[in-house]
Amino acid sequence: MNRSATRPAEPRDLIGEPVDRLPTPSVLVDLPTLRRNIGEMAAYARSLGVALRPHWKTSKCAEVAALQIEAGAVGLTAATAGEVAALAAAGFGDVFWAFPPVGAPRVETAISAAKSLRLIVGADSAASVADLGEAAIAAGTAIDIRLEVDTGLGRTGVAPDRAVRVAREIAATPGLRLEGVFTHEGQVQGVGADAARRTATGLAAGRLVADVAEEIRNDGMPLSSVSVGSTAGARSAPTVAGITEARPGTYVYGDENQVAIGTVEPENTAITVLSRVISVERGEPVLVDAGIKAMSSDGSLHGDGRIGTVASAHGGVLATGHEEHGFLRGSAGLRVGDTVRIRPNHACGLSNMHSHVVAVEDGVVVDVWRVLGRH
Ligand SMILES: Cc1ncc(COP(=O)(O)O)c(C=O)c1O
The missing domain is CATH 3.20.20.10 (Alanine racemase)
Structure with missing residues (x-):
C-alpha cells in the first residue's frame, strides 16, 4: 500500500502555507x-x-x-x-x-x-x-x-x-x-x-x-x-x-458565548473552526464539514440552539449539526469547496474535542500545537 498517497495532509506539513490548504475541519488560533x-x-x-x-x-x-x-x-x-x-x-x-x-x-x-x-x-x-x-x-x-x-x-x-x-x-x-x-x-x-x-x-x-x-x-x-x-x-x-x-x-x-453576553468583542475571539462547504444542493441550509464532533455540543447563550456562529464575511450561523455535517443558515454566496470560519459557543469545550490546534497569522499556518491532557 502506498501510504503517502492515502495519508491526508498533516497540518505540520503545511506550515508556511495558506490556511485554506488545511484539512477541514481544523481549529485555528489567530x-x-x-x-x-x-x-x-x-x-x-x-x-x-x-x-x-x-x-x-x-x-x-x-x-x-x-x-x-x-x-x-x-x-x-x-x-x-x-x-x-x-x-x-x-x-x-x-x-x-x-x-x-x-x-x-x-x-x-x-x-x-x-x-x-x-x-x-x-x-x-x-x-x-x-x-x-x-x-x-x-x-x-x-x-x-x-x-x-x-x-x-x-x-x-x-x-x-x-x-x-x-x-x-x-x-x-x-x-x-x-x-x-x-x-x-x-x-x-x-x-x-x-x-x-x-x-x-x-x-x-x-x-x-x-x-x-x-x-x-x-x-x-x-x-x-x-x-x-x-x-x-x-x-x-x-x-x-x-x-x-x-x-x-x-x-x-474568547468565544461566541462571551460575545453573546458582551464580555468579549467578536474581533477579540482568537479561536475559530475552519470548515468547508460540502453541499449547496438544498439551497438553505448549506451543508459544511463541521458538525457536533468538530464544534462540541456546548449550548449557546444566544438561546437559539446554534452550535456555532460564522466569523467570516459570509455571515450566518451553524444552526445545528450531525456528527460530521453542519447546517449553515443565513450565509450569503457560498459555493461547494468554499471555506468558512466558525466561532464556537464555548472555547474550552472545543479544545477538548481536538488533538491539536493550528496557529495562524495573516492567513498563513505558522505552527501546530498539541492539545494536552484531554479526556
Ligand atoms: C475553578 C475555576 N476557575 C476559573 C475558571 C475560569 O473561568 P472562565 O472560563 O469563565 O474564564 C473556571 C471555569 O470553569 C473554573 O471552574
Whole structure:
C-alpha cells in the first residue's frame, strides 16, 4: 500500500502555507489576537495589583501557557489530573489544581506532581482531602490546600457560614497546609448581557470570598491567597480589596458565548473552526464539514440552539449539526469547496474535542500545537 498517497495532509506539513490548504475541519488560533488577549489581561491584572493565574483548561496547549507565563502570569490553574500531569511533564513550575482530589488516581497525580512543581490543591471539605493528607505524610511531604467557597454558583464550594469550621478541619489535617481560599464566580456569566448586573454580581462574589478570608484569619489561620476566577467576572471580582489573584480562562481565546453576553468583542475571539462547504444542493441550509464532533455540543447563550456562529464575511450561523455535517443558515454566496470560519459557543469545550490546534497569522499556518491532557 502506498501510504503517502492515502495519508491526508498533516497540518505540520503545511506550515508556511495558506490556511485554506488545511484539512477541514481544523481549529485555528489567530496568533496576533491570542497575544493581544494575553497581554491585555496581564496588564490589567498588574494594574490591579493582583496575581494572574490563568485557567489552562481553555487551551490545554503548552505553547499558550508559555505565552501566558512570559506575559507575567504567576502560574496556571488546572481542572483535571490529565492537565496537571501535562503541565508537570512540560516543565511548568506553579499549578493550582482547582478540583477536589478525590479518588486514588487524583491523589497519586497530586503527590507525583508536587515533586516537580509547586502545587496547590482546591477542596471544599476535610473529607475530600483526607486521603491526600495521608499520602502526603507517606511521601514525606505536605500539600498546600485552598478552601473553595461557594459565592453563588451552587457547584462545589463550602457555604460561607461553614467556611471557618471546614478551614479549621483542613488546617488540622496532618500532611496538609491551608494556603488560601478561592471561588469560581461562574454566576456572573449566568447573569447574561446586563453589564451592570454582571458587575454587581462579580463584586458581591469578590466581597464574599474576601470576607470569608478575613473570618478565617481572625480565627487564627493565616492565608496567603484569596483567589477569584472567571472571564465574565474578570473586570469586577478581582477589583475588590483583599483579592490577591485572578484566574480567568476563556479570555485567552474568547468565544461566541462571551460575545453573546458582551464580555468579549467578536474581533477579540482568537479561536475559530475552519470548515468547508460540502453541499449547496438544498439551497438553505448549506451543508459544511463541521458538525457536533468538530464544534462540541456546548449550548449557546444566544438561546437559539446554534452550535456555532460564522466569523467570516459570509455571515450566518451553524444552526445545528450531525456528527460530521453542519447546517449553515443565513450565509450569503457560498459555493461547494468554499471555506468558512466558525466561532464556537464555548472555547474550552472545543479544545477538548481536538488533538491539536493550528496557529495562524495573516492567513498563513505558522505552527501546530498539541492539545494536552484531554479526556
Ligand atoms: C475553578 C475555576 N476557575 C476559573 C475558571 C475560569 O473561568 P472562565 O472560563 O469563565 O474564564 C473556571 C471555569 O470553569 C473554573 O471552574
